[in-house]
Amino acid sequence: MFASITLFTIMLALGMGLKPEALGRIRQRPGLFLRVLPASCLLVPLVALGLLLLPIGQSLGPSARIGLALMAVCPSAPLTLRKAGKKGGDRELAAVLQVGAAISAILSVPLMADVFRAAYGTASWDIGPVEVALQVGRTQVLPLLVGMAIQGWRPALAERIESPLNRVANGLLLLLIAAVLVKAGPKLLPFLSANAMGLLLMAVMVGLCLGLGYSLAGRNRHERITVALVTSMRNPGMALMFATTYARDLPGVTVAVLTYVVVTVLLSIPFLKTLNRLEALESGLEVRAV
Numbered sequence: 386m387f388a389s390i391t392l393f394t395i396m397l398a399l400g401m402g403l404k405p406e407a408l409g410r411i412r413q414r415p416g417l418f419l420r421v422l423p424a425s426c427l428l429v430p431l432v433a434l435g436l437l438l439l440p441i442g443q444s445l446g447p448s449a450r451i452g453l454a455l456m457a458v459c460p461s462a463p464l465t466l467r468k469a470g471k472k473g474g475d476r477e478l479a480a481v482l483q484v485g486a487a488i489s490a491i492l493s494v495p496l497m498a499d500v501f502r503a504a505y506g507t508a509s510w511d512i513g514p515v516e517v518a519l520q521v522g523r524t525q526v527l528p529l530l531v532g533m534a535i536q537g538w539r540p541a542l543a544e545r546i547e548s549p550l551n552r553v554a555n556g557l558l559l560l561l562i563a564a565v566l567v568k569a570g571p572k573l574l575p576f577l578s579a580n581a582m583g584l585l586l587m588a589v590m591v592g593l594c595l596g597l598g599y600s601l602a603g604r605n606r607h608e609r610i611t612v613a614l615v616t617s618m619r620n621p622g623m624a625l626m627f628a629t630t631y632a633r634d635l636p637g638v639t640v641a642v643l644t645y646v647v648v649t650v651l652l653s654i655p656f657l658k659t660l661n662r663l664e665a666l667e668s669g670l671e672v673r674a675v
Contacts, residue, residue: 402547442586452639491514494517595652614653
């Protein structure tokens with residue numbers, strides 16, 4: 386419940402800072418959206434399935450395997466917008482891509498769940514579109530649209546509210562992170578020591594997703610950062626919801642999901658720093674050439 390309130394507040398604050406005309410980005414770059422959304426919603430889960438079917442993937446324990454699979458299946462991380470804004474990405478583009486991925490997830494998550502079920506010959510993971518639609522709509526799309534509506538209807542009011550609401554959202558996020566660490570912290574180190582191969586496979590998965598996003602974007606640095614984050618950062622809220630529903634007898638799945646989040650954050654830091662450094666170097670060379 387607290388996680389849902391936190392995500393709702395974050396998305397509401399982000400929506401208030403996003404002008405309605407941002408949706409015009411779809412008309413400006415339809416090809417980009419047609420590349421990124423299928424990649425994030427369909428290709429990323431298929432890459433994960435391919436890795437899990439390799440001998441190293443088959444050697445993983447069930448908790449690590451299911452945790453990785455759930456994160457791969459669930460696109461549209463609510464915190465992508467915040468990270469894109471802080472790390473040199475295009476916050477507006479990230480918002481539109483996220484809304485598109487969230488809506489696409491209503492169909493892609495049940496579809497990919499069926500693909501994983503068929504691959505492993507299991508009767509579990511019977512995830513329906515109604516469950517996904519309720520989770521995504523309630524915690525992501527609805528507050529974002531409400532925030533955008535306030536921005537379009539009363540821009541002066543949105544401007545006054547956005548800053549204090551952002552502070553509230555940051556405070557809630559810090560409390561949520563602290564609560565998760567207190568609850569899962571004691572289980573994290575034992576999980577890592579018992580699932581070294583799972584940790585390695587998560588790192589490979591995140592690296593592949595960052596590279597995939599980079600390759601799908603254009604030459605603009607902000608766009609490359611944004612798309613790399615959109616494809617690599619998954620939705621832990623949705624994954625945890627499915628974990629508690631479909632993997633109750635495997636409490637380690639929750640720890641695996643949180644581990645995947647930590648790996649994503651840690652690997653994205655050097656990736657973004659390297660990308661910014663390379664772009665700065667290329668810009669310097671172009672200036673010298675002129």
